[in-house]
Amino acid sequence: MAILNARGVTHYFGGLGAVSNFNIDLEPRELVGIIGPNGAGKTTVFNLITGVYRATQGSIIFEGSRIVGKPPNQITALGIARTFQNIRLFKEMTVLDNVRTACYAKVKYNPIEALFHTGRFCREEEEIISRSMDLLAHLNLDIHANELSKNLPYGLQRRLEIARALATEPKLLLLDEPAAGMNSQEVDRLMELIYRIKNDFNLTILLIEHQMHLVMNICERLIVLDFGETIAQGKPHEIQNNPLVLEAYLGKEMHKEMQG
């Protein structure tokens, strides 16, 4: 029973085709990577799945519900969360508040109860703090809880984005270039982190990445995009030697990296 199902998803920006005929079947607990040269439409796919854009054509089904046309916050509440290519943290809010904000949909009290500090309000607030701090601790960020997120070093900011996404209690996590700007040691630590959260939180993960070291090591299978079209799908070692893929990346450097 696939957790995510996309059929014929196509999206145009004005006259420009950004994504053509994208298809995917994601089984629960899979770790799938989407790769391709810059501008291939990878982030657009994420945006389509999360509802930032409404697909011009095609259908996307998540756990049996159609999600094309639903507003983003509803899709997130259904269980899809993501991080961003360019970090989009709530800069002037603390680390703890960034995570607490993502618990929005889990909260059941209404504004009147917030106004009067009713029992339910107090209980739920304590619970949110508890859950958020536990989550931060899980990702070794709890010591920074009261710092403004804009003051964190880059690597921790990326980790905070992941923590924030996890706070929405997703079943499917979309990671957009989580290793951007990292050196090989940091990438190794990131790989461990991804494995850990996948297991601890029972996640299905869809990953966009350029760093082939990461992609080749942790992805169970890959989808390759170029100019919005899917040019190859399969296991990492199959993709490595696929001539179409090599051509798309246009370079012996890429080829060498993928074999490494």
Added chain:
Amino acid sequence: MENREGVFNKIRQFWGRLMHVRWLLPALLGLVFLASLVIHHFDLLDLYVQLVLMYVGINIILALSLNLINGYMGEFSVGHAGFMAVGAYIASWLTVKVFPVHLTACLFPLAVLAGGIGAALVGLIVAFPSFKTRGDYLAIVTLAFGMIVKSAIENIDVLGGPRGFLGMEKLSTLPWVFFWAALSVWAIRNIVYSNFGRGVLSIREDEIASDLMSVNTKEVKIIVFVVSSFFAGIAGALFAHLLQFISPRAFDIIKSTDILIMVYLGGIGSIAGSILGATIYTVLLEVLRPMGVWRMVLMPLMLVMLMIFRPRGIMGLKEFSWFIPVRDIFASIRWREKRGGR
């Protein structure tokens, strides 16, 4: 030397322990209200000073309410006086034309409340364009809204049209004004330090990310506009019953500009900031009154200087710790204690 150290430490300890007191803010607000009662009943202050204090109170409510939209949510609403006008006219209509004469004093709080609710309903309408438009375009919407309200009142004869509406008794007293001011501080602070408040801030920081982190931005925007306009309406009602005369001109773009200045002067996104900004602005205007027309030349100049050196206002995004709920201040510390320390 030793004695002084000891005293400092004791003060620091006391201050620290004070931070843990959950009912600190309500107690403070209660004290302020009590003080206003005492001052009013025993005429402890000159009547003129009491008048200025009442204007301060009304302006605090206005600044706080606008800060919610402009400071916490990061929008640029330029028609706030429109909400104030709605509240003023509804309340005045009730006390002058509807309530029986001998009961106006007792029913005054009802009139004020009705003004607030009326303004809140109008605020609900303004919330809807905010779903799709942002930034400068929303500024236009709020600007146009303010002008439409003013123009509409000018065209309604029963409300006196451009000539204005008279006949209100001076029902706004120091205790009433401070009661509503204290209430507004309490209410807005509770909203800000709740799930919805975090939603508001996240919209300001990054609306798209906020949406994607499960925040129901439509719901949040509605709450913000309704609460904000509710209190602006309250302020309007109190204003009408202080001045005892209102006209559309009292609620024009200049009034909206005044409120904007108070908010940005005191500091966006800060309750203490709004209180400070409203107080400084009102008091300064009074103090500089002998300068005549030149005080309005000096004031803007000082404002410009302030903006150049402190662009976010005096308190700018920082909050006075007495306004922050204890739960939020000690969230991580208490969690660590529960987990048995690290």
Added chain:
Amino acid sequence: MSYVLQQLMNAFQLGSIYALIALGYTMVYGILTMINFAHGDLFMVGAFLCFVAAVSLELSFVPVILISMFGTALLGVVIERLAYKPLRQAPRVSAIITALGVGLFLENLTLALNPYPKQIPQLMSHTTWTILGVSISSLQIFIIVLSLLLMLILDLIVRKTMVGMAMRAISWDKAIAPLMGVPINLIISATFAIGAGLGGAAGVMYGLAYPVIDPYMGIMVGWKAFISAVVGGIGNIRGAMIGGYILGMVEIMVVAFFPSTYRDIVAFALLLALLIFRPYGILGKPYPQKV
């Protein structure tokens, strides 16, 4: 019918004035993404400079308008250097509040120096012709023609000169333009100068058409011109021109067919409606948001 044509002429005149002022808003917005709320007051200063030049210095029309335009242009540059330049890196809203402060300063300074409304003397001889039952005054024609001329010159400057090209470069990418050798401070000052100068010219024309001027005249006119700029698509020069004429048209036509007290409410309601259907203004484009 002749009534309608008459009102159309009035609308054209008013629209020309709004358009000139709207251009100032839009040019500054295009280059700095800043709403210069003091701009309406620059328009007012232009009218007062006209008064001073005409009454105290007893000059004729041409020197008067030149003095007004240069005076406001200079004032615009001074304001930019003193009050706005320090805030280029600050949050946008702070710059806007500063602009409001500058505007208040100008209004009240003028009020302090000129406590009573002033009347601008007739600086040019009026003739009135009657065509098709419509009475057209030479002043109206003059205002419309001069405005269009100024707008044409502006359009040429922006499209054909180096200065104009530099302005457009900065409006597209403020960070990169200086790296390409564009003297950013100079061009920004030039933009303010031109925008303010046009506003000053509008002030003179307004003073000639509606001779009584007061220090607060810039407030309403300023906000209305701002709305015109947004309706046309803020940042877009052609849009500002179109927006100005639309607002002038809407205002005059509303007064022509409804009681005059309805003018503002109907005008603003119509403009709101227009923004609902074209949320970015007529010629405006939404700023592409990369997610």
